[in-house]
Amino acid sequence: MEAKQSDDAAVLIPKPESKGKAVVDAPPPPPVAVAARKATVLRRVGWKKGVAIFDFVLRIGAAAAAFAAATAVGQAEQVLPFFTQFLQFHVEFTDLPTLTFFVVANATAGGYLVLSLPFSITCIIRPHKVGPRLFLIILDSVMTALTIAAAGATTAIMYLAHNGSTDANWLAVCQQYTDFCQQVTGAVVASFVAAVFLILLVAVSAFALKRSSH
């Protein structure tokens, strides 16, 4: 904010600068230098706007991936076509606490990403504002952690479900529940995509914050 003020002041106070090339004859600064300076400022603002728009697009992509992951696991269930006297073979995400965490974490991240869109728009409209960007970079990294933790945990569980573990005497349950496992594995990939987008968002915000210092 202060940076912006000082920029504005520098542009506005010596009158002839406000319209660059058109005005002549102003004794204080030579017009060519002023025009060059104004072009630099404009280019900088354009660069920042571009970054902010990229941030906005990434955010929508990450939200879509997170919601897709949450929905895919939330709706995945499978009933096997055979059953014993005592139980029917039926699986859904609430059977494994890790999958419940996966759904909650991805839904939370998706919800946050949608709610953060207005802040991203603020950054597009006012590319020099540092406050919203700082707010976004910190919450983005927390949400990255949440998404990655959920994706990592589910990967570990799905690896066990696919391959089992002879040492722990755990069977590869995916040999029965093929469709369910496929759907959850797809959701894990979507969740990792969301996480990569979120890491990119942190990097983009860091670059934008750096640019603020110019």
Next chain:
Amino acid sequence: MEAKQSDDAAVLIPKPESKGKAVVDAPPPPPVAVAARKATVLRRVGWKKGVAIFDFVLRIGAAAAAFAAATAVGQAEQVLPFFTQFLQFHVEFTDLPTLTFFVVANATAGGYLVLSLPFSITCIIRPHKVGPRLFLIILDSVMTALTIAAAGATTAIMYLAHNGSTDANWLAVCQQYTDFCQQVTGAVVASFVAAVFLILLVAVSAFALKRSSH
């Protein structure tokens, strides 16, 4: 760096604006204002130095936690006091791929944190430099993701090992391997501590980058 230049320019060209109300009309800036400005700059540098030192301390703490986690799991093994004709009951981290990933990820994060200490020192010595800080914030968030993924995956596995899963017919192997499970659970906590420190490092770097813009 440029921000500093433009600040300086704003101070030098329209003279009276540099300190608003306080300053009078003298063409060379009065010594009081200069002193005040210098004090502000010094305070700002001090603030940034404090942040950089905090970053350094956090980094050492995170490295220690990550190495502790890697070592605890890497050295954990347990042999049960009974065996059958065919197998001896013995467990170590290579039995579960997730634990191998945990050790590798935490060792990597610890190694990165140690290697990043010189950059952190650079930030202490030259608090205004933006390059190393940007480098650190991006690699820090990648390492956060790695640590969190490993910690989340191991949490999921250890939850299964402690409680089993009746739906998947997986037994709670921790009922036999109590010592091993305790050690690994402790390591998971250490890994989460490292991850929290890393998230704090990202937040600290973001604040420091924001401060660069003033």
